[in-house]
Amino acid sequence: MxxxxxxxxxxxxxxxxxxxxxxxxxxxxxxxxxxxxxxxxxxxxxxxxxxxxxxxxxxxxxxxxxxxxxxxxxxxxxxxxxxxxxxxxxxxxxxxxxxxxxxxxxxxxxxxxxxxxxxxxxxxxxxxxxxxxxxxxxxxxxxxxxxxxxxxxxxxxxxxxxxxxxxxxxxxxxxxxxxxxxxxxxxxxxxxxxxxxxxxxxxxxxxxxxxxxxxxxxxxLGLKGSPTWVRRISSPPAKTGGPLFYAGEDLRESVAQTLDILFSDKTFAAKFMNRWEA
Ligand SMILES: Cc1cc2nc3c(=O)[nH]c(=O)nc-3n(C[C@H](O)[C@H](O)[C@H](O)COP(=O)(O)OP(=O)(O)OC[C@H]3O[C@@H](n4cnc5c(N)ncnc54)[C@H](O)[C@@H]3O)c2cc1C
Incomplete structure (x- = not known):
């Protein structure tokens, strides 16, 4: 072989x-x-x-x-x-x-x-x-x-x-x-x-x-045989990271904080309400 x-x-x-x-x-x-x-x-x-x-x-x-x-x-x-x-x-x-x-x-x-x-x-x-x-x-x-x-x-x-x-x-x-x-x-x-x-x-x-x-x-071969070329190179924007969720001992407080974060996002809140009403 x-x-x-x-x-x-x-x-x-x-x-x-x-x-x-x-x-x-x-x-x-x-x-x-x-x-x-x-x-x-x-x-x-x-x-x-x-x-x-x-x-x-x-x-x-x-x-x-x-x-x-x-x-x-x-x-x-x-x-x-x-x-x-x-x-x-x-x-x-x-x-x-x-x-x-x-x-x-x-x-x-x-x-x-x-x-x-x-x-x-x-x-x-x-x-x-x-x-x-x-x-x-x-x-x-x-x-x-x-x-x-x-x-x-x-x-x-x-x-x-x-x-x-x-x-x-x-x-x-x-x-x-x-x-x-x-x-x-x-x-x-x-x-x-x-x-x-x-x-x-x-x-x-x-x-x-x-x-x-x-x-x-x-x-x-080489450049002659290369139909692609690099027109522009750029870096994607750095990720900023998402919201931080509380993971403490107090379950009520964790859930309340998580809901606050989720509902502060208008798109999420609208989708949630649509489904809720349906
Ligand atoms: C328009 C253009 C011009 C370019 N000009 C140049 C240039 O002038 N000089 C230059 O160095 N690069 C140049 N490059 C980059 C070059 O084309 C790539 O490095 C090459 O084709 C391999 O692609 P890749 O790095 O994405 O490898 P991948 O496809 O990700 O590699 C996969 C595997 O293929 C094998 N492999 C890849 N390349 C080789 C190699 N050379 N020898 C042995 N095994 C290999 C290896 O096993 C490797 O793990 C150019 C690219 C473009 C688009």
């Missing part, structure tokens, strides 16, 4: 700053880390490999420094790291990003057919959660989003069963391989790499693939 993990390098901050002139992320002075969801995907891939055999390839599209995220995955135990780096990829939106990553998975499949692609649920900077489903659609892979558990992989019959998170519960779902999973943080706790593994990962070769290496069409 060949498993591919897609790892995005992101700024190490939840407080992403935006350049107001260009509407792009301010990256200077911000340290980069591997997207936390993607490290969970790596851990999950390693556990699947331990159970069923096979190999794991880590894939990242980004500038040369994204190589350090691939080395982190190599230290955890993946077999290969591939960096997709080419000026032609710059300015990609999620459509162009998923196209590029999809081309790389196709290229990898020529040597060893890819059975599973694991992505994070979302990147903590871009946050769109579109890239994984975009790759799956382009490759024609079954897609399972918000995965919290991989129950089993049946290689003989080409099937997989996972649990995925819904707003009000969990869904147990199975389908045919090859498949792409986007993973939630609770899927697996990432292992810590040992010191010898860390040292080995620093020397391990990381292949660098450009647009030509993945036979990508230039018009679908």
């Amino acid at each position: 060949h498993i591919v993990c897609c790892i995005k390098q992101v700024p190490d901050t939840a407080e992403v700053k935006i350049d107001p002139d260009t509407n792009t992320l301010v990256r200077t002075g911000v340290e980069s880390i591997s997207n936390p969801y993607d490290i969970v995907a790596v851990e999950a891939a390693l556990r699947i490999r331990e159970r069923y055999g096979g190999r794991v390839t880590a894939l990242s599209m980004g500038p040369p420094q994204a190589e350090s995220s691939l080395r982190e995955a190599l230290a955890m135990g993946v077999d290969d790291g591939i960096l997709l780096s080419d000026r032609a990829f710059a300015g990609s939106d999620t459509l162009a990003t998923s196209y590029t990553l999809g081309c790389a998975v196709r290229r990898l499949s020529l040597d060893d057919p890819v059975t599973l692609v694991l992505c994070g649920k979302q990147a903590i900077d871009g946050d769109t959660a579109q890239t994984g489903p975009g790759i799956a659609t382009r490759l024609g892979f079954t897609q399972f989003t918000y995965v919290t558990e991989v129950d089993w992989v049946d290689l003989e019959n080409g099937r997989i069963q996972v649990k995925r998170k819904l707003e009000d519960g969990l869904e147990v779902i199975r389908g045919p391989l090859p498949a792409l999973l986007t993973v939630e943080l609770e899927l697996a706790k990432p292992r810590r790499a040992s010191l010898p593994a860390l040292v080995r990962s620093l020397r391990a070769p990381v292949a660098n693939w450009d647009a030509k290496a993945i036979s990508a069409s230039p018009k679908e």
